[in-house]
Amino acid sequence: MAATIHPLKPGHAASLEPMMALVAGDMNRVNSVILDRMQSDIPLIPELAGHLIAGGGKRLRPMLTLACAALLDYPGDRHHKLAAAVEFIHTATLLHDDVVDGSDMRRGKTAANLIFGNPAAVLVGDFLFSRSFELMVEDGSLKVLKILSHASAVIAEGEVDQLTAQRQLATSEEHYLGIIGAKTAALFAAACRIAAVVAERDSAVEEALDRYGRNLGVAFQLVDDAIDYASDSEVMGKGVGDDFRDGKITLPVILAFARGDGDEQHFWREAMAGRRVSDADLAHATKLIERHDAISDSIARARHYGQRAIDAIAPFPAGPAKSALIEAVEFAIDRAY
């Protein structure tokens, strides 16, 4: 088949609407599975899980599984259960992340750990994680189990790696890319790849969808990390400046630090060590980041990965699924503005 080149269009008002419209029927089924399978005889479990799950979120990862299945004209319904499993893995990592980061906000609401306590957030995360494997076992594909159990281990490695790199200004861009590739992109890649498995397509298709998801995931996290210095909490749904106060070494910091003079580097060392965490310090950090174009260059890096995501699905036939997947990449990048 002839591949059409789809260049990323900066400035174009992209949205997730086409993807949401494409998978709306399937997503209703996935939501039913999610609601059904987060139940338990222990009331605190659906209560806490429901706070986060019913609390919204784009459900981007399960949506990717559904949209990739649509791209392959998959006619069955196995992907509903598996998309729910993907969302459960994601929800479990969010719950544990918030405990790890001591977050105050998540998806524009008070973080679950603050309302229900860290112990409950850890344990309900464990429950959802176990439940996701039960869903995969019900589906019965060892290949899917392999993909998602491996992705889960890689996510945990990425999170530990991020913890180790915290406050370490020696973290290189390469190291940072390794961290976000593991903690974020691995699940995007797996969510897309399993669509090829249920549609029983060959390994070239699996790998193309994996590449699409992985590059989209990297772009998505790059933009997320840029937004933390360029937006307010209403847009972000999480507390702005959280990364700054946590001493998280993200690309805007890596670039601004590398490009800064002696005084600026001194400021970053103090700030990332946790000795400059006031609102004025955050404002100063944002100013330095802007001075060195570290936000726009982070977005440029995201655009690079976004283009690679789009190129990965070039071989697939044009149609609403492909268009939706392309626009999802544009959305992941454009939402920064």
Add this chain to the structure above:
Amino acid sequence: MAATIHPLKPGHAASLEPMMALVAGDMNRVNSVILDRMQSDIPLIPELAGHLIAGGGKRLRPMLTLACAALLDYPGDRHHKLAAAVEFIHTATLLHDDVVDGSDMRRGKTAANLIFGNPAAVLVGDFLFSRSFELMVEDGSLKVLKILSHASAVIAEGEVDQLTAQRQLATSEEHYLGIIGAKTAALFAAACRIAAVVAERDSAVEEALDRYGRNLGVAFQLVDDAIDYASDSEVMGKGVGDDFRDGKITLPVILAFARGDGDEQHFWREAMAGRRVSDADLAHATKLIERHDAISDSIARARHYGQRAIDAIAPFPAGPAKSALIEAVEFAIDRAY
């Protein structure tokens, strides 16, 4: 085959030695898998996991998989990887438990969360949990995956249930038994049951081994909870009185509260609410527990479940494996003295 009745022998100096001798060769293989598969490019992962895993512990759960496989004359080696998976699930729950409880000690050493911090303990637990599923996927049995993913979900439910019951003196003995059945006995049962799966025995054998493990697990936890009021930290390998200070409602407390007069019940309400947590309060609690025979009656309850564990394997032929499994039950109960 003729079933021989093995009554539990109180006072007999039981040990785990026969079981350890029975599975010594297999256990070396399991330990190799454990050491090999807790590795990661992220150094903090093997460092933290190694603190807990190399730090000892009886490895009772994987030993049960091996001993049950020996009982069935299983000639293969699939159980090595699966026993390691069982130990990884157990280790992950220990790491998360210590975060949940804010523990100071584990296996006679400083708890991992105190040395490495709660965030690392949560995330390395997640890694080991994911790794356990990768091991199961490598083995390739959907039946084993179903048993252990379900057990993991039940464990998490049991832990959340325990959290909900914390400080609630209205917790009944039945509720308490439900909690320990889920948080402890479910993994004992699964560890034993999977031996029947790899040995390709019928469901009656699976269920007999499940019953053995489940009843042993309940007995084990009953004794553990009794020891917390009857021993010092050297015997226990964890801080004595932890349950008391955490307001954990275990059987000794349930019995002493139910049998106590008004003053005593008032004391328990204050203590479990966290308003009486001094050493003198703990000494008073221990005195009340002794006054009402709540330790010896907890051990009597454990003996009841221990006898049921032994009866569950009555149909299997006599031999070193069966003897070792029986003595493991006696050990689980006798170690209280």
